[in-house]
Amino acid sequence: MATADVQAPVEPAAPALPDYLLDxxxxxxxNSAKWRYGKAPDYSKTREVYEQTKTKTHxxxxxxxxxxxxxxxxxVEASFKPNIDDWRTxxxxNYTFSINGGPPQSAExxxxxxxxxxxxxxxxYYDPNKSDFASSHKTFKRxxxxxxxxxxxxxSGPPVVAFKWRHWGVMKNDYAGFNDKGEKIVAKAHGRTLDIQGITIAKVNEKVQLQSVETWFDPMEMFRQISPSGEVTRTKPVPIPGQDISTQLHGEGLGDEEEMDERLEAVSLRGGGASADVLAALHAEMGDMSPAGCPFLARQN
Structure with missing residues (x-):
């Protein structure tokens, strides 16, 4: 008697990963998205610096x-897509973003x-309350x-991803910004690398889209590296009616929108299921810090 061939069931193909995970x-x-300055920004210089000076090759x-x-x-989306409906990541x-244990903030x-x-x-060195979206980008990008x-x-891996990150660049030009006292602070460029590190814990959904993003880092570290000696020029400018913030800081208007082409990339998230022990240890390490022991945790509402 002939034996009927028995075929193993075909395993369904794994769903394709979203392009924003691969590229x-x-x-x-x-191309169909609305862009803040009319078209997609040019990140080629930042990507080139990344390839030349990164410390990890994954x-x-x-x-x-x-x-x-x-x-x-x-x-890219947070910086250059003004319509949240265009954000794919x-x-x-369910999306929220928080810094150093502060209150969750919305994409809006x-x-x-x-x-x-x-x-x-x-x-x-800097007061975000004395700056707007455009002038803040120009201050740091310049x-x-x-x-x-x-x-x-x-x-740890999805759905809760915990990771350590590094953010770096060279201080090629002077820093100019308004501080919390209303003073204009200018620090001379020193041509050295500013290097900032932090930790992020992010929850993602089945499409690996960000839900809650909790980031811990010391924002003062950048300013300490901007002026290692603490030497800066302080002036108390007199506001001129009708003059925008960028003109007060840099002596000219915002200029061509093409100049606003690249931006800060801030957050971060290893394999397998999220380890409760790892996450608990990370939260405990950050949670045990007090504003006195770690001044950057102090926030103003």
Missing amino acids: PNATLKD EAASLPNLVENLVKNWE IDRP HMLKVGTYNAIITPND MMPTFAWEVLEVY
Whole structure:
């Protein structure tokens, strides 16, 4: 008697990964999106600096590589897509962003104040309350034309992704900004690298879109590196009616929108299921810090 052939069931193909996990420039190709300055920004210089000066090389499609691409695409959208409906990297109904244990903020809040102002608290060098979205970008982009970002380590995988990141660039031009006392602060360019590191814990959905993003870092570290000796020029400018913030700081208007082409990339998220022990240890480490022991945790509402 002939034996009937028995075929093994065909396993369904794994769903394709979203392009924003595979390509750091995926969202820059969204031709139908509305862009803040009329067209997609040019990140080529920042990507070049990243390739030349990064400290980690992640295998393509590895978890660190996927996380790095996700965050880079999120940064593009947060900085340059003024219509949240165009953001593909977030789970909009569930999305929140918080810094150093502060209150969760919405995507709308970040769009209103700007990505720099959303993560920096008032201090002796800079006050986000005395700057707007456009002027804040110009202040930091003029000082540091490229600001590259990389994932250093990933501690846990989806749906809760915890990771350590690095953000760096060269201080090529003077820093100029208003501080919490209303003084104009100018620090001379020193041509050295500014290097900032932090930790992020992010929850993602089944599409690996960001839901809650909690980031811890010391925002004062950048300013300490801007002026290692603490030597700055302080002046008390008299506001001129009708003059915008950028003109008061830099002596000219915002200029051509083409100049606003690249931006800060701020957040970050390793394999397997999220380890409760790892996450508990990370939260405990951050939670045990007090404003006295770690001044950057102090926030002003």
